[in-house]
Amino acid sequence: MFELFAVGLEMQKRMIDAQMQNVEVARDMVEAAQRQVETGMAVRQANEAGLKAMKSWMNLWGVRG
Numbered sequence: 100m101f102e103l104f105a106v107g108l109e110m111q112k113r114m115i116d117a118q119m120q121n122v123e124v125a126r127d128m129v130e131a132a133q134r135q136v137e138t139g140m141a142v143r144q145a146n147e148a149g150l151k152a153m154k155s156w157m158n159l160w161g162v163r164g
Contacts, residue, residue, distance in 0.1 A: 157163075
């Protein structure tokens with residue numbers, strides 16, 4: 100009877116371990132998506148700064164755009 104109980108506990112432990120691995124994978128995916136969003140925001144800000152600098156340069160030299 101004790102062996103059956105031990106086997107049940109071992110199976111439960113393995114299922115919990117598998118679920119925890121899935122949680123860790125999901126967390127890693129969320130963190131990767133967050134980094135992509137942050138990178139996209141940084142790129143957009145750099146593009147906006149570049150456009151602003153280009154417009155300022157064009158205004159400085161009287162170039163119409």
